[in-house]
Amino acid sequence: MIEVLDTDICTDCNLCVSVCPTNVFQAVPDGPPVIARQDSCQTCYMCEIYCPVDALYVDPDPSHVYGLSVEAVKKDRLFGSYRQAIGWAKETRHLRHVDDHFRLPQ
Amino acid sequence: MRRAQPNFFLPFNRRGIDPFTERFQVTLRLEGTVRGTGGLRLLGLDCSTNVPGLYAAGDNATREPICGGFTGGGSHNAAWAISTGCFAGNAAADFAAVRATQPPSPVRRLGKAGFSKAGTVVDNEAAIKAVQAEVFPLDINYFRTESALTASLERLDTLWQRLESSGGVSDVALLALRQTAAMTATARWMYNAALARTETRGMHRRDDFPKQDQAQHHRLIVSGLANIAVRSEPVQAASFREAAE
Ligand SMILES: Cc1cc2nc3c(=O)[nH]c(=O)nc-3n(C[C@H](O)[C@H](O)[C@H](O)COP(=O)(O)OP(=O)(O)OC[C@H]3O[C@@H](n4cnc5c(N)ncnc54)[C@H](O)[C@@H]3O)c2cc1C
Ligand code: SF4
Numbered sequence: 001m002i003e004v005l006d007t008d009i010c011t012d013c014n015l016c017v018s019v020c021p022t023n024v025f026q027a028v029p030d031g032p033p034v035i036a037r038q039d040s041c042q043t044c045y046m047c048e049i050y051c052p053v054d055a056l057y058v059d060p061d062p063s064h065v066y067g068l069s070v071e072a073v074k075k076d077r078l079f080g081s082y083r084q085a086i087g088w089a090k091e092t093r094h095l096r097h098v099d100d101h102f103r104l105p106q
Numbered sequence: 107m108r109r110a111q112p113n114f115f116l117p118f119n120r121r122g123i124d125p126f127t128e129r130f131q132v133t134l135r136l137e138g139t140v141r142g143t144g145g146l147r148l149l150g151l152d153c154s155t156n157v158p159g160l161y162a163a164g165d166n167a168t169r170e171p172i173c174g175g176f177t178g179g180g181s182h183n184a185a186w187a188i189s190t191g192c193f194a195g196n197a198a199a200d201f202a203a204v205r206a207t208q209p210p211s212p213v214r215r216l217g218k219a220g221f222s223k224a225g226t227v228v229d230n231e232a233a234i235k236a237v238q239a240e241v242f243p244l245d246i247n248y249f250r251t252e253s254a255l256t257a258s259l260e261r262l263d264t265l266w267q268r269l270e271s272s273g274g275v276s277d278v279a280l281l282a283l284r285q286t287a288a289m290t291a292t293a294r295w296m297y298n299a300a301l302a303r304t305e306t307r308g309m310h311r312r313d314d315f316p317k318q319d320q321a322q323h324h325r326l327i328v329s330g331l332a333n334i335a336v337r338s339e340p341v342q343a344a345s346f347r348e349a350a351e
């Protein structure tokens with residue numbers, strides 16, 4: 001479930017508001033969006049991979065709230081870890097093309 | 107594995123578990139629908155429906171032409187989404203090109219759930235739980251019997267009547283109500299079809315009719331919202347043979 005939004009680095013771009021399929025975030029005029037409907041989260045990680053500044057963290061457990069703090073997620077270096085794993089970060093661009101499973105044997 | 111399925115490893119990485127050497131807990135999860143089978147009935151390979159100008163693709167379009175009564179999980183679904191998306195998109199563009207030369211016709215709303223009397227507010231959370239209580243239990247949805255399905259349908263019909271007369275008090279509430287109405291409608295279509303099919307076939311199993319009945323080798327077409335009708339239709343192999351091959 002979505003756990004934290006780091007309001008210090010959030011740029012108020014509201015991308016997470018528009019990509020979330022279950023309408024979890026609420027846009028706020030002149031400020032970062034808020035996690036308004038946490039219990040609607042389906043743990044799809046969509047917001048996390050879209051966030052351009054890695055300000056969001058989604059915990060893999062879809063049915064419990066752990067109340068993680070921004071500091072705890074930072075300490076474990078979890079912000080942005082999914083984007084990095086799939087090559088959606090500049091430093092890991094090379095990972096974008098490592099999957100060759102689509103080249104099925106002819 | 108890590109290259110092809112990075113998503114699969116995400117929860118393990120976040121919990122610090124090596125799935126190849128360490129034990130981890132597994133849970134069975136029933137979504138409550140007959141996964142990846144039904145959907146809007148297609149009239150042909152252009153993905154048209156019986157509403158002129160409405161074309162269905164992917165999860166919205168029935169996958170019976172390629173999967174019969176079984177799940178489209180494990181590649182059929184994705185392939186179906188991509189191919190029907192192309193077919194439906196082309197057909198819709200052709201329709202729109204012709205339609206653009208004609209005068210506009212009036213549009214009216216058909217949906218009632220969430221749009222009726224604004225004062226009638228349904229507890230959406232409770233309504234979602236009520237639908238789940240009908241579609242999650244294996245004793246209703248998996249080990250299907252006439253008595254359990256009928257009793258469940260009565261409760262779902264009552265819920266539907268309440269949803270139909272409900273009104274959303276805000277945009278967010280309206281969206282949530284429409285989603286709950288969709289879940290309820292799907293559950294009712296599902297169980298109406300399940301009652302009509304007095305046999306066990308594909309993913310559908312009836313405890314009171316455990317065998318396949320050759321006389322029921324047909325499709326069931328479900329229609330309606332307030333009143334639901336089920337009719338059978340012969341399997342028209344010819345029109346979809348190309349899709350199935
Ligand atoms: C957990 C899981 C695992 C799966 N695994 C496989 C697999 O291994 N192999 C396989 O073949 N298939 C698999 N599938 C099925 C496959 O993913 C789907 O069949 C396919 O993605 C459906 O594509 P679609 O474009 O029809 O629908 P979707 O991809 O669901 O797209 C529908 C889009 O419509 C948007 N939308 C909804 N309402 C509105 C609205 N009112 N206005 C505007 N936009 C709206 C949604 O946000 C969404 O982006 C899996 C599905 C799930 C859930
Ligand atoms: S996507 Fe990230 S930066 Fe943009 S509003 Fe959401 S949390 Fe803030």
Ligand code: SF4
Nearest residue numbers: 020041042044045047
């Ligand atoms: S994980 Fe998915 S459902 Fe949850 S908040 Fe992010 S985008 Fe929304």
